[in-house]
Amino acid sequence: MFIRVHFIASLVSENKQEINAVIPIIVESLKHSSSDVHKAALHCLSGLGAQSKFQQEIQAVIPIVVDSLKNSNITVHCAVLDSLSALGAQAEFQQQIQAAIPMVVESMKDSDASVSRAARECLSGLGAQAQFQQEIRAMIPIVVESLKHSNTNVRHTVLDYLSGLGAQAEFQQEIQAAIPMVVESVKDSNASVSRAALKCLSGLGAQAKFQEEIQPAIPIVVESLKKSYACEAALHCLSDLGAQAKFQQDIQAVIPIVVESLKDSNKCVREAVLNCLSGLGAQAKFKQEIRAVIPIVVESVKDSEASVSRAALRCISGLGAHVEFQREVRAAIPIVAELAEHSNIWLPALHCFFSLGVQGMHFT
Numbered sequence: 001m002f003i004r005v006h007f008i009a010s011l012v013s014e015n016k017q018e019i020n021a022v023i024p025i026i027v028e029s030l031k032h033s034s035s036d037v038h039k040a041a042l043h044c045l046s047g048l049g050a051q052s053k054f055q056q057e058i059q060a061v062i063p064i065v066v067d068s069l070k071n072s073n074i075t076v077h078c079a080v081l082d083s084l085s086a087l088g089a090q091a092e093f094q095q096q097i098q099a100a101i102p103m104v105v106e107s108m109k110d111s112d113a114s115v116s117r118a119a120r121e122c123l124s125g126l127g128a129q130a131q132f133q134q135e136i137r138a139m140i141p142i143v144v145e146s147l148k149h150s151n152t153n154v155r156h157t158v159l160d161y162l163s164g165l166g167a168q169a170e171f172q173q174e175i176q177a178a179i180p181m182v183v184e185s186v187k188d189s190n191a192s193v194s195r196a197a198l199k200c201l202s203g204l205g206a207q208a209k210f211q212e213e214i215q216p217a218i219p220i221v222v223e224s225l226k227k228s229y230a231c232e233a234a235l236h237c238l239s240d241l242g243a244q245a246k247f248q249q250d251i252q253a254v255i256p257i258v259v260e261s262l263k264d265s266n267k268c269v270r271e272a273v274l275n276c277l278s279g280l281g282a283q284a285k286f287k288q289e290i291r292a293v294i295p296i297v298v299e300s301v302k303d304s305e306a307s308v309s310r311a312a313l314r315c316i317s318g319l320g321a322h323v324e325f326q327r328e329v330r331a332a333i334p335i336v337a338e339l340a341e342h343s344n345i346w347l348p349a350l351h352c353f354f355s356l357g358v359q360g361m362h363f364t
Helices: 002-010 016-031 035-049 052-070 074-087 091-098 101-107 113-127 130-148 152-165 169-185 191-204 208-226 231-241 245-252 255-263 267-280 284-300 306-320 323-341 346-358
Strands: none
Touching: 016 035, 016 052, 035 052, 035 074, 052 074, 052 091, 052 101, 074 091, 074 101, 074 113, 091 130, 101 113, 101 130, 113 130, 113 152, 130 152, 130 169, 152 169, 152 191, 169 191, 169 208, 191 208, 191 231, 208 231, 208 245, 208 255, 231 245, 231 255, 231 267, 245 284, 255 267, 255 284, 267 284, 267 306, 284 306, 284 323, 306 323, 306 346, 323 346
C-alpha cells in the first residue's frame, strides 16, 4: 500500500485523467493502520491538490484530512499539519481549512516537540494567506497564553512563532500586546525558553511598531549576561538590537559589561562577545566605545582556544573595514602575521592578514 500510494503520486504529471479514478483509493489509505501509509496518502493528496485538475475531488476530502488531526500518532499528526499548510495555499480549499485553525492552535500545545513545531509551521504558512488572517489574529491571545504552559517545548515553540509573526503588519497589534510576556520569558528558568525569548526580542526589535515596548527590556537582556545558559543569546540579542537607533543609547551604556564577558571561562561566550563587538562596531553611535576595546580584541587573538582566536581574527577583519578603527587595528598586524606562519589557525590568520591588506593597511 505504501509503495502504491507513492507510485500514484509519481504519476500525477503524466496521467492526469487516470488519477481521478484512484483518488478514492488514496483517501481510503487515510484509514490504514500504518502511519507511513497514512503519511504517504496525505503527501499524495497535498501534491494532487496543487493541480487544478484534481481540486474538485480533493475538496471533497478536506474534512477527512482535518479530522485526522485527532489521530494520536505523532507521525500522522505532523503529516496532517504539513498537508493543511500545503493545501491552505490553494484558494479552493481555504474556506474549509479555516475551520481547522483552532485545532492547529491546540496542536501547538502538544507535549511532543515535533507536533508542536509542525503546528507552528502550519500556522505560519496559513498566516501568509489573507483568507486565514482574521481567524489567526483572533487566536493570537490564546497562543500567547501558552507562554504559561508547563511544557518547555510548548513555551519555546510559541516564542518562535511570535517572532516570525511579528514581521507581518496584519498581526502587529496583537503581538505588541504580547511583548510583556515575551520579556518575562527571558527570565524563564529553562535555558531553551530563555534563549528563545531573547531570540524573539531580537526579531521583534527590528520592527518599529514594537520598539517602545522592547526598550525597557534591555536591562533584563543585560542581566542575562550573568546566566551561563543565556549569555550567548543575550549577546546576540544586544548585537541585533544595537542596529536599531531606538536602542543605541541604552546599549552604548552597557558595552563595558559586554566586554567584561571576555573573561568568561566558557569559550562559546567569549566567541559570542567578539561577534557582538564586531556587529556593534558597524554602528557609528558606538565608535568611541569600540575603539577603546580594540586592544582587548587584539589580545583575544592569543586565546588558548582556537575557536576564540578565530572569532577574534574575524572581529579584527570586520573592524578593520572601518577607517575609524584602522589605527588601533594596525597593532594586530604583527600578531596576525605570526599566527599565519606558526600556528594551527594559520588559514583564518592568513584570511585576516589578506583582509587588512585589501583595506589598505601598511604591514611595515
